[in-house]
Amino acid sequence: MPNGWMRLATGAASAGCAALLALIFFGRDLSGWSFDSTKIQNFKIVFLSIILEALPFLLIGVIISALLQAFLSDELVRKLTPRNPVAGVLFGSLLGIVLPLCECGMIPIVRRLIRKGMPAYIGMIYIVAGPIINPIVFGATLQAFRTNESLAYSRFYLAFIVSVALGFILYARMKKSPLKPEQDHHHSHHDHDHAHHGHAHGDTALKKLASAPAHVADEFFEMGKYLILGSVITALLQTLVARSSFAAVADHELLSHLFMMGFAYALSLCSTSDAFVAASFNNMFPPAALLSFLVLGPMLDLKNTLMMLAAFRKSFVLKFSLLIAALVLIGSILFDHLGFV
Amino acid sequence: MIRKPLATAVHYLVRAILLAGFAFLIVHLVRSGKLNLYIAERMQFIVKLSALGLYAVAAQQFYSAIRSFFDKEQSGPDCDCDHEMPETWGKSLLLYGWFALPLIIGYAVPDGLLGSSMAAAKGVQFAPQTVVVPKTSPAPNTPAPVVPAPLSPTNAENEKPTDKPDTKENKQPADSTPEQLDVLFPYDNFTESYAAYGKKLVQQDVITVTPQRFIETLTTIDLYREAFIGKTIEISGFVYREKSMGQQQFGVSRFAISCCSADASPYGVMAKFGHAETLETDAWVAVTGELGTTRYNDIDIIQINVRKIAKIDPPEDPYVSPDLDFGLE
Missing domain, CATH: 2.40.50.140 (Nucleic acid-binding proteins)
Known part of the structure; x- marks a missing residue:
């Protein structure tokens, strides 16, 4: 069974690969710098501290997400969904409080809910608001900004305002389904649904509970890779780029917002852990720019764009993303001038 | 995609090792008193708690590895979500290597004070x-x-x-x-x-x-x-x-x-x-x-x-x- 042996080598090979990656990073560290082991140690401290700090929150997030996936039926969600647009918008914005899924777990679920009859605009608001307006993210943000609580609260107010605004715009303007035409991935979806149905009927509560830990591990690995990427980039920035280099950007109002928004987009952090990264820029950027980072990141980032493109039409994703970015930018500048942050 | 049970078992095993690696890293830092270098004191409890959680998930993955190795009918987790094991072993390598990176840095690079x-x-x-x-x-x-x-x-x-x-x-x-x-x-x-x-x-x-x-x-x-x-x-x-x-x-x-x-x-x-x-x-x-x-x-x-x-x-x-x-x- 040569194939099997090849796969057996995975473990050893991946260790080697990681070592190579590590070498690449350290090589980059060293080129152009005199050999300076303190830089590597600084990198290690910042890199690991973000991961260690975010792990508990990531775990809580994926555990709850896994439990919900196992226990909450689509039927129930659909029954609870209101038909009135105002109630619908509020429902979508606040659904995260009772359904605190991580953004990665959310997109496949929302896609299924929309297919099964949930109004699309509610689903889309939930994708946007859910990763911020939920108790886990609230706890993490308050922890990270204990010394600047007004920023922590502003994150939730602004997220709420932006998602309500988005909801009404979508309700008024979105005429056709944002989903990709069914036949596009009909085949793969068919397989998927099939497995689901066969599965669902025979399920006992005990079996569902037994499947939850498997989901935890799956989601942990799916989300964790973005957390590690975000930590690497942040740690490199912090150890290699002097604070004064940011000064030109950080002191300019519009640029500081745009920079932090672009940064949030590229980092693709899980919303349960991004507050700690934001806090690390606390004395470099004005709080209003951090607010842009904290609100935009969970609503819109590289990882979630990739996932949205898999489910929704390209033109819709583009317009939707630009709309979010504009609303967040205007909102956080307004918050700044009104003195909320 | 139908998977060979052995391959699935290896996937679970690698995941179990990585998860346990993170848990051990936390325990190692606590034991050596070096957690202070990374985490503020009032947040340390929750980090220690996450080590327990990681252990639990690692144990579950290990159990899945054994089960999928012996139970030939089992073909990975059936669920209605989009989680799937990486398709090729190249992709797996990249994914698991990526998770090994913080572990390697954590264990291999000596700790130093920020200065x-x-x-x-x-x-x-x-x-x-x-x-x-x-x-x-x-x-x-x-x-x-x-x-x-x-x-x-x-x-x-x-x-x-x-x-x-x-x-x-x-x-x-x-x-x-x-x-x-x-x-x-x-x-x-x-x-x-x-x-x-x-x-x-x-x-x-x-x-x-x-x-x-x-x-x-x-x-x-x-x-x-x-x-x-x-x-x-x-x-x-x-x-x-x-x-x-x-x-x-x-x-x-x-x-x-x-x-x-x-x-x-x-x-x-x-x-x-x-x-x-x-x-x-x-x-x-x-x-x-x-x-x-x-x-x-x-x-x-x-x-x-x-x-x-x-x-x-x-x-x-x-x-x-x-x-x-x-x-x-």
Whole structure:
């Protein structure tokens, strides 16, 4: 069974690969710098501290997400969904409080809910608001900004305002389904649904509970890779780029917002852990720019764009993303001038 | 895609090892006392708790590995979600290698304290009052710009008798009535708690800057520096240098963290010492001296004129944290 042996080598090979990656990073560290082991140690401290700090929150997030996936039926969600647009918008914005899924777990679920009859605009608001307006993210943000609580609260107010605004715009303007035409991935979806149905009927509560830990591990690995990427980039920035280099950007109002928004987009952090990264820029950027980072990141980032493109039409994703970015930018500048942050 | 049970088993096994690796890393850091370098004390409990969670998930993955190896019917997790094992072993390698990266760095790279190089990258805060006094308001409550030379001996001597007669806080020195203290410590909403703390501090013979109140004490002294000139201060931290400092100058600095060392920001106080060149950068020192002021990078900051200095070992917990109870009592 040569194939099997090849796969057996995975473990050893991946260790080697990681070592190579590590070498690449350290090589980059060293080129152009005199050999300076303190830089590597600084990198290690910042890199690991973000991961260690975010792990508990990531775990809580994926555990709850896994439990919900196992226990909450689509039927129930659909029954609870209101038909009135105002109630619908509020429902979508606040659904995260009772359904605190991580953004990665959310997109496949929302896609299924929309297919099964949930109004699309509610689903889309939930994708946007859910990763911020939920108790886990609230706890993490308050922890990270204990010394600047007004920023922590502003994150939730602004997220709420932006998602309500988005909801009404979508309700008024979105005429056709944002989903990709069914036949596009009909085949793969068919397989998927099939497995689901066969599965669902025979399920006992005990079996569902037994499947939850498997989901935890799956989601942990799916989300964790973005957390590690975000930590690497942040740690490199912090150890290699002097604070004064940011000064030109950080002191300019519009640029500081745009920079932090672009940064949030590229980092693709899980919303349960991004507050700690934001806090690390606390004395470099004005709080209003951090607010842009904290609100935009969970609503819109590289990882979630990739996932949205898999489910929704390209033109819709583009317009939707630009709309979010504009609303967040205007909102956080307004918050700044009104003195909320 | 139909998977071979062996391949599925290997997937689960690698995941179990990685998850356990993270849990062990946390345990290892706790055992060696090095968790202090990464995580603020009040957040450590939840990090330790996550080690337990990681263990549990690792155990479950290990169990799945065994089950999928022996149970040939099983073909991975059936679920309606989009989680799938990576399709090719190249992709798996990349994914698991990526997760191994923090583990390799965690175990292989030696731990070091954050020191001057990081402090220089972040910029040491020598004027902590700028953090509390918003930039927009022109700092209305800081006492008017220094009128006489602040370091003049007369000034220092004027202050001294005020703290000699009293030994305990609640006994007011003859010439600082509460009214006089109010004049020395004006405040607004932003600085109210600092003024209250300053009134307590100024009546002590020796002002000790404790790790618990490191930021608050330095901020208070900086805000009301005129009231503190000539007072004796005790502080410890690492030696930090910048090019623009004088030969005899160095910073006594510590990193303040609120959650983890990623949000570390360095605070410090300038010190002036005749034999400063004997002190290595990044060495930990305990300094006793007299408070004065100096001008550095175009701003007025406080400076300690060192009377006594001793090299010390770095403390177990090298960081200081903002005191969340400050101003609440």
